[in-house]
Amino acid sequence: MTFAILFGGSSYEHEISIVSAITLKKVLKKSGLQFIFVDAGREFWLIEPEKMKSKTFSSGEYKKGRKLTLEHGGFFTVGGGLLGGKKKKVEFDVLLNVIHGRDGEDGKIAGIMEFFGIPFIGPRLEASVCSYSKLDTKLLAEALGIATLEYRLLVKGGERRVDLDFPLIVKPVHLGSSIGVSVVRGSEEFDYALDVAFEFDDQVLVEPFVEGIVEYNLAGCRSSVWELSLVEEPQKEEFLDFDKKYMDFSRDEKVHEAVIDAGLKEELEGAFKKIYDPLFLGSLIRCDFFVIDGKVHLNEINPVPGSMAHYLFDDYESMLERLAAHLPRERSIPIDYRYIDRIQKAKGKA
Template sequence: MRVLVVGGGQNSEHEVSLASAAGVAEALTVGGYEVSTVTISREGIWEVAGVAAGAAAADSLALAMQLIAEVDVVFPAVHGAVGEDGALAALCALAGVRVVGSGPRAGAVGMDKWVTKLVAEAAGLRTARGRLIDAADCGDAEFDGPVVVKPVSAGSSHGVSLVRDEGELGAALQEAARFDRRILVEEVVHGREIDVAVIREAGGVRWAAPPLEIHAAGLFDTAMKYDGSARFTVPAVLSTADRARLTRAAVTMFDALGCGGVARMDFFLTAEGPVVNEVNTMPGLTPASQVPRMFAAADVSYVDLVSRLVRAAEVPGR
């Protein structure tokens, strides 16, 4: 089977996307697939043979479409905007090519933290109380206690701040506005940070890997995610009841969004039960990333995991 692995992307998660793509390509090669790769630059240029210096993104995409037409499956290991948000899945849908992961609708909704909250609440799941602010209205925002400020559509905790007093709010809003004009301000939720990965196998069966707990003193921010200081416990030490609640909530969220492939659901586990924090429809997929760690705890190796994702690939919308 011929697989095209796409990495990079024109957003703040470019570097981690490159790492995910490299790991996926190597694992698929070990798994016996015929693998080709392509990188999307920070400027949106598809780096393929024949692309001239200074070429427009559309010109490079026209050349890249030949690569897409020649493979059986596209594996878009691109995180963040213009990638994970359903853009690449939509491209594959138009081309009639099977793609790993969620389709355009689930990708777009999952990338939008505000809409994700609305879906979670409609599905009967708890979320943190929050409000939406436009970047143009940052100067009018009121402080109502410790809050977390985050861009609505960004990943890897870019632009996320924990605000403890009123004097910090303006700077936090401006930082979030660097990544999205729509800003989410949420109450601080006190609980254990637990992640659950759900996979949809070929044939449609969905199941959740053992949950992972993040140990962080304060905000689990961008620096902690990638500087090696984060500590994880997998499987997380949970009661049978708590594990069942988290697994049920994760699968419910997966189904409510209409996800495919693998998605990571991030929760706070409070005394009252799970609270949905965020959803990642194309989570980090380096061998050391959280999702592969969770599936390793279920005796699914990294090579096996990416192979399962390729076998489950579909043409979106069909």
């Protein structure tokens, strides 16, 4: 099977996406791979596998490659030289959406892929909308009966006070990778933390910061069966800031499974399945959970997780192939113009 790795995008997490794509080149050893880069101007470029190095993008060298157009059924090169300007389709079986943040997780890529009839692994439009916003994620969890931390929503230019006790954690609503996130231990730090968060987003969530909280990460999908990863207990200092997550996304080794009892594992897996099915069918997601006083809380949904969460699986590549073989299909709607024909006949214009 050949995968097209789509990465980059117009996002604060653009560089994280590049790191994830480079990591997947190391991880997917049996599959055929095509690499399609989306630059900051949202133009598509075909990147040769040997050019999949960070310097290719930071130096602008990628512009020496082939620019792509997107048409129904796929991506096409328009080359000079030996190609003589003739279009050539980029051949692959399934596209893998590895664009983190805006473009990849907000629904734009999902909509474009479905519109142009390109099979892809990634969150569909509704799933993207629900998980891109931390606020909507909380509302989804509430509707599913899954607990989340108490929160307050602040809007840029509006009220800056909350009725929660310190310490607090301040988060931009629409960003990942801990960008713009601050832990606030007193009122004198609160305004500054909000200034930082509002640099990246017009909406901010404020939650209690729970000292020593235990977090568990679980990834998975549903092909013909449930494909769930091991449960990881990330080792943290206070919280994973941008730099730690950036380095974390480049890892290509497996992690150790958390030491938890069967009951807690069953609760975590049950919550994951509630969240995933049917909203996230066709995607590989990671959910991050807290356990507080023995109760499972959803922290966030990662619809396009860093490095696609490969490090949580024993046989990641085979799992991706099974998922690719069981993607949801958009319903076909027959258009026969029967209604217009009836109107024309009624007017005597048939």
